[in-house]
Amino acid sequence: MQCLRPLHHSGAHTEGICTEFKLFNDSLYCVMNCPLNTKLSVFCPGDTLVPTHWDDMKGSFLKLVNLSPRFREYNDVKAECVKTGINLTIVEIEQVQNETLWKNYQIQKKQMEEKNNHYNNERLLLFHGTSSNSISQINNHGFNRSYEETHGVEIAIGSYFAVNPLFSPRGYVPPDAQGFKRMYLARVLVGDYTQGHPGWIIPPDKPSGRCADLYDSVTDNTSIPTTFLIFNDVQAYPEFLITFN
Incomplete structure (x- = not known):
């Protein structure tokens, strides 16, 4: 799974492959490894984001x-x-x-x-x-x-x-x-x-x-x-x- 739109990272490299999933603020995020196999503290949105074809929720659940x-x-x-x-x-x-x-x-x-x-x-x-x-x-x-x-x-x-x-x-x-x-x-x-x-x-x-x-x-x-x-x-x-x- 390719990670895009990182929310937080501790290194300059922000592209990588998800190696494990974590719960954070009631949502699912993935922890990435960079191509050099150096684990980064990177969290990016996983598939819990709502579908792109949905109408605007306007703050409603x-x-x-x-x-x-x-x-x-x-x-x-x-x-x-x-x-x-x-x-x-x-x-x-x-x-x-x-x-x-x-x-x-x-x-x-x-x-x-x-x-x-x-x-x-x-x-x-x-x-x-x-x-x-x-x-x-x-x-x-x-x-x-x-x-x-x-x-x-x-x-x-x-x-x-x-x-x-x-x-x-x-x-x-x-x-x-x-x-x-x-x-x-x-x-x-x-x-x-x-x-x-x-x-x-x-x-x-x-x-x-x-x-x-x-x-x-x-x-x-x-x-x-x-x-x-x-x-x-x-x-x-x-x-x-x-x-x-």
Whole structure:
């Protein structure tokens, strides 16, 4: 990872490669080595910086942006829905901008990359259906496995996310008073996963034999997954809220 925009350094050289990550003022920063392998006291912003395509937060930690059908993000989300084969009429798509949730998600991503020794931990664009009563809670505080309902399909106890909303145990949710339904298209860190089992409240040990080396998530089918479940709420970020009927 190349470091740019250093916040503090104790030497003249300010370019290098991140060799370790540190938490500093609730954000993730990297410590660099220069090409001569002399460690510098250099801290630079890591991936906890908010995405460049976000609207100006204006000092707020949460902002919902109603996307115009002219926006690329709107059409990308719509394309994800269409390719699943689900028949729905999109009423609106909102981009959820929550700075705290985003930073926590990125910190978790870095920790999983170090733990698993690979970068293939993120499974983008998984669906999570929910009732209108849970929208404010999720937008402000993220997904919460304590509120999950399985609707008769259980691979463990946690937060469920589906590759296709038609396969999701929460894919069919009750409409609100206006007849609208809602689901999220979320970023999810599935990491290293295994087959789930009813009643599990934590993931099982990996076969590595290392102490406390657990799987990151579980699924209904390791060969062709249709549903993933995470046990750690910060492993998912509610990126888009889709209202449909």
